[in-house]
Every structure is written in C-alpha cells, then in structure tokens.
Amino acid sequence: MVEWTDSERTIINGIFANLNYEDIGPKALCRCLIVYPWTQRYFGAFGNLYNADAIMANPLIAAHGTKILHGMDRALKNMDDIKNTYATLSELHSEKLHVDPDNFRLLADCLSIVIAAEMGYEFTPDMQAAWQKFLSVVVSALGRQYH
C-alpha cells in the first residue's frame, strides 16, 4: 500500500481542485499525440490527426482528453487503494484497448508539463514531487493487470 503524507494529500487534492478539466485534459492528450506521434496508433477512428494544428482542433481528441483526466478522479478519491480501484480499468486497457503501458508514462509526462505551464512557479519542486508520485502510482496501477 502506498503511504501518503498529509502534505502530499493536500498538494494533490489542491491541484485537482484548481484544474479546468476541459482545458488541461485536451492539452495533455494533444501534446502527447504531437510529441510522441506513435501514440496516434490508438486513435485511428478519431478523424484528422494529420498535423499538430489538426490534432489541436480535433473535437473527438478534446473530448477524450477530458474523459481521461476525469478518469483520474477515481484515483484521487481512493488514494489509499489506487491499485484495486483501477483493476478493471487496467484490464480494459490491456485486453480490449491493447495499449502499450509505456504510453501511460508518456501521457503522464505531458500532463505534468501542461500543468507546469498552467501553474507557473506555483508548481514548486515539492508540488512536482507529490504530483509525480501520484502519477507514478496511477501509471503503475493501470499496468498492473497486464499479462
């Protein structure tokens, strides 16, 4: 089980409380698809991903980015047992979506960068550390059911 200090809980809850899901979610997913173009392999049915501008204007991608970010709400509400909270989601990504789990790390890195751009220097090294710990647990839980 992952141990969280009070400070870490406060930081992570604080970041989510101030998050505009409809802005940050799409930005993070778009950045991932642009910076790591091989991740586009999972979005064949999402329409025009021809270039960076097309990706950033794509409403299906935007909606999906928002959905992914809301998916993290469950981890936030169950911080003491993210592994089991995400068991079904992990199975879904493995058995149905066939997503290489390395992609979770790539998206997580892009999300950190988008949040850093949004929060500026308020995103202190200590906040980044707590945030990174949270993302690492989420990424690990999502990869847990792969076999």
Add this chain to the structure above:
Amino acid sequence: MSLSAKDKETVKLFWSKVAGKQEDVGSDALCRMMTVYPQTKTYFAHWNDLSSNSPYVRKHGKTVMNGIGEAVKKLDDLDGGLLALSELHAFKLRVDPTNFKILSHNILVVLAIMFPDEFTPVAHVAVDKFLQAVSKALAEKYR
C-alpha cells in the same frame, strides 16, 4: 529520431529565448530533478546545500545549460561537437545515462513554466528530440 531541418530551426529559435537565463533554468531544473527523483542526489553527495539558491546548484545549473547551449551551436555534428563532454561523462563523471532522461524531463518542465505560451507542442517535440540527441552524444564514449 534525428533532427529535421525544421526541428533544428525551432530549437535555435526557442533557445534564443533561454539566452541570459541559463543559471535560472539550469538551477531550477537541477533542483526539481533532485527533489522529484531523489536517487539523482547520489551524484551530489559532496555538496552540503542542494536547494535551488545554493551556490553549488546555481553554478552547476549554469554549467549544464552552457553545455547545452554549445550543443545548439553544434546541431549539425553533435557527436563530434560534444566529444570532450562525452569523454568527461564517460570516464570521469560516470553518470548513468538514464539520468539524462530525468534531467531532460525537468528541463522541459522549467521551460513550460518560464515560457508557457512559446513552449507549444511543436516547440516541445523539437526540444525533446534535441535533448535526446544531446543525451545520446553524451553517452557516445561510455562503452
């Protein structure tokens, strides 16, 4: 994943904004790296102050960013241009190359904080490719 002509242009343009801020960018990136990825502190056990305004961290941040600035000037031949630095990292410093990725990520975080509007996804991919290429050149002499 080599740099296209467009990538090189993007990197040079973006890097002109970093000019004059090497110490700030470098020391913030190092501080974040050591806070978020504590295993990297093992390389700095000889410093008694690892905070972002520690004179050691500020000086080293500037050194690292100046090295990367040199790489920007030698974009067309990173292996040749960074030969001396590669030998330094291989034979003297012996930094595990996984750490180049970690520091690169933290440089990107600092760039996002300092240049939220200019650090677009297009700039991000070019700079990420560049830092990867620099990391590869730095590891060239390792074995």
